[in-house]
Amino acid sequence: MTDFLMGFLSGWSVIAIWIYDQPLFPSHLPSTHSLCLDFTVKPQSRPGESWCEVQGSVDKTAFLQYDCESNKIKPLGHLGKEVNATKTWTQLTEMLRELGQELRTILLDINLEKNKRWPGVSPLTLQAKMSCQLEGNNDLGSFWNFSIDGQPSLYLNVMHMEWTVINPRARGIKEKWGNDKELTERLRKVSMGDCNHWLTGFLKYQKEMPGRELSYHDITQQSGKDPNSIFLFFTLPLLCYLYFLSLFLIIITCFISSVFFLLAF
Secondary structure: HHHHHHHHHHHHHHHHHHHOOOOOOOOOOOEEEEEEEEEOOOOOOOOOOOEEEEEEEEEEEEEEEEEEEOOOEEEEEHHHHHHOOOHHHHHHHHHHHHHHHHHHHHHEEEEEEHHHOOOOOOOOEEEEEEEEEEEOOEEEEEEEEEOOOEEEEEEEEEEEEEEEHHHHHHHHHHHHHOOOOOHHHHHHHHHHHHHHHHHHHHHOOOOOOOOOOOOHHHHHHHOOOOOOHHHHHHHHHHHOOOHHHHHHHHHHHHHHHHHHHHOOO
């Protein structure tokens, strides 16, 4: 009986220690991060307006604005201020200028084809969104979304180099772009190579921003208390109650068994 009670007590001790060691907020869950560049391109601009504007965001938080007309880039928010003097920032500025020019050439070609079919129709605009995602050190994929005159038209999965036609009117454009090896290679290189490289570099400077999910470490640092200790504070009385209740039931059971044993003799 003594061995049984010692085993019982040891079992409850192991359970209590195990509960305390289980984190309420896992501290090593991989985080998914993304970099997006949104281009808005016009075939021509009015005085005082830009023919191309770009907005960049990391984890859906804007950190830059770029004007293709003036070739000026404006840092936004905490991250923009942190990275605007880095080599990565300079590389990104050069790419935005070059890619803006390429997208404008593409748009002029689209409008040229449109004028052949529907002369007199107002010039179209082009919106292009490039995005890449990382989870830890793993590449989750890179994508291009193209909208013509505000209408979603084409989608490119860069990892598999697969084009998807969203708007049937863009089918001819898809065939033309898909057969343009120089263009597809450019889109692939920028989104898979450069984008991931920039995102990795920016994340080194990224600090706590509004809207970012708090990790277990963040909560511990901000509150000054370990959430596990708070959890144990509420569960410890319950564990003690169950512990002594179980011990009481065992003693009663042993006592009744002893009485029946004596009566049997």
